[in-house]
Amino acid sequence: MRFMMLMIPKGYEKAKAGGMPDAKVVAEMMRYNKSLQQAGVLLALDGLHPPSMGARISFSGGEPLVTDGPFSEAKEVIGGYWMIQVRSKQEAIEWACRCPGSEEFVIEIRQVQEMADFPPDVQQAAAGFPELQLGRGPA
């Protein structure tokens, strides 16, 4: 089963562009990342620049509305993610609990959709696009 562990650091919604993490904190996180990789569970990982470098598009009827970051209503945003392959949600939770860090943060664990999860008619709709393998995950 694949799970995404979404890192939600407290206050990241207000982080300025170009802020750099502490080298010691990075080294500790790299040890964690390495342990995921050595256990054979790590499928992908990425860090995300803060929302001040992003944008938001809302679709609520008419034209899509574009708002440049930061997003004033946002109370929490993602700072990065890991995609892991494990045997159960409990195993994913155990991995998340091992994440290092002295600041306040939350990790949200979400199961990733696989083709087999979709109802038959949706699978059929997807079958018409062989070059897009649903559930192929990060490259």
Place this chain on the structure above:
Amino acid sequence: MRFMMITKEHQQPSSDAMPDAKGAATMMKYMESLEKAGVLLAFDGLRSAAMGAQVSFSGEKPVVTDGPFSEAKEVIGGYWMIQVNSKEEAIAWAKRCPAFPDFAIEIRQVVEFSDFPAEVQEAAALYPKLKARCRDRSRA
């Protein structure tokens, strides 16, 4: 430059919001256009928040809470990872996404190893190798 286009939606707390066939077909056409333009790196949908969990770290031991998360107003439905030349290009692609009711796309720039200053690159020296091994693994 890589960007994640993250879908945000208001989910019914207990439902597993699965697409219907018509919605899926419309979405597949959009993704096909991303693929044909050569910008699509990856994509995934996520199962409902009700099926997930949260681990909070605020001092002592991590605290685990099973989904759904009552305080959440918006949840992530899925993402596309794209490679484009600018944020404006990423925005243009996001605007072409077929609209579903009450839904938004958050565009976030992905950190590249070269974005880090030298001392952080040193601490994160393993990062490029880890990324390379991830790609090998997901193709296996």
